Amino acid sequence: MEIDKIDEFVRKKGFFWQSSEIYGGLAGFYDYGNNGTLLKRKFENVWRKYFLGLNENFVEIEPSNIMHKNVFAASGHLNNFVDPVAKCSKCGTQHRADHILEDFLKENFEGLTIEELKELIKKYNIKCPNCKGEFKEFYVLNMMFSINIGEKDKNAFMRPETAQGAFTNFMRQYNILRNRLPMGLAIIGKVFRNEISPRNLITRTREFTQAELQIFFDFEEIENISSWDEIKDYKIILNENKKNIEITCNNLVSNMKIPKFYVYYMSKIQKFYLDILKIPKEKFRFRKLSNEEKAFYNKIHFDIELDLLSLGGFKEVGGIHYRTDYDLKNHEKLSGKSQKVFLSDKKKKIIPHVIELSFGVDRNIYSLIEIFHKKDGERIFLNLPSPIVPFEIAVFPLVNKSGLDIEARKIFENLSGKFDAVFDHSGSIGKMYYREDERGTLYCITIDYGTKETGKVTLRDRNTKKQIFVKIEFLESILRNLLDGKIKFEEIGKIIK
Numbered sequence: 001m002e003i004d005k006i007d008e009f010v011r012k013k014g015f016f017w018q019s020s021e022i023y024g025g026l027a028g029f030y031d032y033g034n035n036g037t038l039l040k041r042k043f044e045n046v047w048r049k050y051f052l053g054l055n056e057n058f059v060e061i062e063p064s065n066i067m068h069k070n071v072f073a074a075s076g077h078l079n080n081f082v083d084p085v086a087k088c089s090k091c092g093t094q095h096r097a098d099h100i101l102e103d104f105l106k107e108n109f110e111g112l113t114i115e116e117l118k119e120l121i122k123k124y125n126i127k128c129p130n131c132k133g134e135f136k137e138f139y140v141l142n143m144m145f146s147i148n149i150g151e152k153d154k155n156a157f158m159r160p161e162t163a164q165g166a167f168t169n170f171m172r173q174y175n176i177l178r179n180r181l182p183m184g185l186a187i188i189g190k191v192f193r194n195e196i197s198p199r200n201l202i203t204r205t206r207e208f209t210q211a212e213l214q215i216f217f218d219f220e221e222i223e224n225i226s227s228w229d230e231i232k233d234y235k236i237i238l239n240e241n242k243k244n245i246e247i248t249c250n251n252l253v254s255n256m257k258i259p260k261f262y263v264y265y266m267s268k269i270q271k272f273y274l275d276i277l278k279i280p281k282e283k284f285r286f287r288k289l290s291n292e293e294k295a296f297y298n299k300i301h302f303d304i305e306l307d308l309l310s311l312g313g314f315k316e317v318g319g320i321h322y323r324t325d326y327d328l329k330n331h332e333k334l335s336g337k338s339q340k341v342f343l344s345d346k347k348k349k350i351i352p353h354v355i356e357l358s359f360g361v362d363r364n365i366y367s368l369i370e371i372f373h374k375k376d377g378e379r380i381f382l383n384l385p386s387p388i389v390p391f392e393i394a395v396f397p398l399v400n401k402s403g404l405d406i407e408a409r410k411i412f413e414n415l416s417g418k419f420d421a422v423f424d425h426s427g428s429i430g431k432m433y434y435r436e437d438e439r440g441t442l443y444c445i446t447i448d449y450g451t452k453e454t455g456k457v458t459l460r461d462r463n464t465k466k467q468i469f470v471k472i473e474f475l476e477s478i479l480r481n482l483l484d485g486k487i488k489f490e491e492i493g494k495i496i497k
């Protein structure tokens with residue numbers, strides 16, 4: 001689907017649109033509507049449950065969005081977190097130098113130095129896409145938003161990644177959790193980056209949500225995973241030499257020399273996408289970043305990529321980063337507070353190493369909408385998997401009279417505490433069905449003229465539009481079994497012709 005079509009769909013159907021719209025909009029900022037907010041919350045909850053469930057010593061914390069300048073002096077963001085800019089000499093607009101090249105040559109140029117980018121732009125004689133003017137000025141801009149606290153205290157920044165909140169709280173949390181490694185600190189929250197050229201709806205914005213898990217571990221244990229046997233033959237999907245291949249976890253370790261600790265979490269991430277989010281296998285892959293592409297502090301960096309037709313192919317939606325002891329070491333140096341822990345069983349003091357599992361929540365939401373957007377003639381339905389649908393069920397009366405509405409509301413009230421349910425009575429039955437299809441509601445329940453006599457309602461399946469009569473007294477258990485995947489829709493009863 002084209003990006004314009006997605007834009008129209010998500011705006012009209014209550015998912016997301018540009019912020020401050022009534023004043024002409026603010027580039028790079030987005031508001032989520034009612035359906036988008038529900039979908040995002042569901043994604044975050046599923047993420048939380050899955051990744052915190054990997055280890056009883058993984059917990060969630062919520063650090064503040066604004067942090068001390070020194071946090072980013074230590075992390076390197078103050079000096080190194082920059083965008084390469086090419087400025088048009090005619091119209092004066094600033095462009096991301098690597099994006100200018102990417103649009104022209106259809107290749108990824110992220111990570112090149114400003115000098116290298118300048119050279120290439122000159123070599124291919126690329127002109128300003130706005131006015132065909134020449135690019136003459138090339139420089140870098142820091143991407144952090146600085147802010148004033150009170151009147152003039154400038155020692156603060158909006159955080160450009162959630163990760164630093166995990167590092168600055170490491171020692172306190174280590175003590176609170178009774179000094180055990182590995183320890184995981186998860187953060188789901190907003191981050192802020194002053195992008196030169198925000199674009200592609202919510203996939204590159206100036207304010208976005210990250211879901212990250214920092215896993216602190218003893219470097220000496222990097223090849224020692226107790227449950228390795230569980231995943232050793234599991235096949236990881238990898239982009240190698242511009243082809244997608246499948247390679248077992250064992251072979252990733254022996255052939256590509258990736259540590260077991262790292263590969264273990266790659267397998268968990270892949271299972272999250274394929275088994276929980278139900279992303280088709282051919283649309284998922286990991287891609288190893290080259291030395292030029294990856295951040296200088298990452299020793300190993302694979303991106304998580306999904307195939308997005310609207311954006312021209314596989315795009316990054318997250319990553320798994322071996323940050324070593326880079327962050328804690330630098331915080332120790334600048335703060336003067338020791339980040340060393342004593343491992344009593346090994347009688348040694350170490351600064352833990354860190355593997356970071358990082359996800360762009362908004363990019364994932366965009367991907368889910370694109371990948372699961374299906375057309376069935378004129379009908380559009382979001383084929384979302386049940387754990388992330390905004391609503392599991394919808395209840396409505398066939399018509400809004402003859403007591404059907406009262407009966408329908410009674411059934412809704414009985415189910416609404418047990419399921420994510422919505423009630424509607426605002427139009428023809430066909431329109432109500434379509435509205436639910438468009439936001440992915442799994443099952444619609446309709447109360448009609450016969451309900452009072454037969455005690456039956458109509459249950460309709462989102463994907464197939466098939467309908468079956470169900471007795472009200474069995475409705476709850478049938479829905480529970482359907483949602484848990486214990487029965488198939490066709491097994492409930494006779495399909496209504």
Ligand SMILES: [Zn+2]
Nearest residue numbers: 088091128131
């Ligand atoms: Zn221009």
